[in-house]
Amino acid sequence: MADGEDSDLRAEDLPPPDASWDDIWRLALTFNGYQHWGSFEKCAEVANQERDATLIDLRTCLFFEFQRWRHYGDEPDEEAEPYIRSLVSKIRERVSAADA
Incomplete structure (x- = not known):
């Protein structure tokens, strides 16, 4: 899972x-959205649309949420927490389906 490739993700590697x-x-940091999309702007565009059509979309959103909250210097608030945890859950679903 070190290089951020989707093929490297396994369900057992994902947090509960x-x-x-x-x-x-x-x-979140197993994927570099800036690098994948080629710029901060494109990564932000995908993340702010809250796209979830692909595993890359989900990983982009989670990466960007990490960057957002790191910038704020705080843990996610009660409004952001359900969204972030849903990203992890959706990532788990996609990875588990691919592992099957």
Whole structure:
């Protein structure tokens, strides 16, 4: 899972639904949205649309949420938490389906 390739993700590597922020952010950082999309702007566009059609979309959104909250210097608030945890859940669903 080190290089951020989707093929490297396995369900057993993903944090549980009640994971700590540290564990969720570790997952977020296995993918570099800026590098994948070629710019901050394109990564932000995908993330701010909250796209979820592909595993790359989901990983982009999670990566960008990490960057957003790191910029704020705080943990996600009660409004953002369900969205972020839903990203992890959707990532788990996609990875589990691919592993099957």
